[in-house]
Amino acid sequence: AQSVTQPDIHITVSEGASLELRCNYSYGATPYLFWYVQSPGQGLQLLLKYFSGDTLVQGIKGFEAEFKRSQSSFNLRKPSVHWSDAAEYFCAVGAGGNEKLTFGTGTRLTIIP
């Protein structure tokens, strides 16, 4: 069965600074990898996803993520954060042949002026 670890529960960055959120997965084959964002009091919205091919994936709102098979990682990055990026971020992994996703426990991002 697949699993996801997000080692950082809470991260604080200054507005304009760069951001990297970590995600490590466990799965025997090539996984399907996702990043979702949840703004306070809202549902989850897809930021980006990786299926195959180019290991650097571009998403919405200026986010990108890089799939590194050797490190079993799929870290999310943004070069310059905005106050509106304050939210909770979830990494998720899916397996081929079924629809289910396994989510990590989330990383809460706080932006300071």
Place this chain on the structure above:
Amino acid sequence: NAGVTQTPKFQVLKTGQSMTLQCAQDMNHNSMYWYRQDPGMGLRLIYYSASEGTTDKGEVPNGYNVSRLNKREFSLRLESAAPSQTSVYFCASSEGIFRGGETQYFGPGTRLLVL
């Protein structure tokens, strides 16, 4: 399009009471899901329905039942609510063509407090 809608938005129950959470999607998706979100636990799958007429247990199904009423609607029922079921419940849907790794689209959530 409304996407995925959930009712109610908030609910307070007493221990032992029952209630049904409603979910509907207008994207003609085949697969639908119910998750619960608890602090520090992420999202955990309660039940899912890969297609109309089928339902399957997820990671935490105890204390819940589901009904896939038709292709659009997927309800979650708590027969006898317990304080441990205090949580935020999310419904989601995906196109569902069994290739795996499809995008799931989420509703806004239902916040449930069981006293």
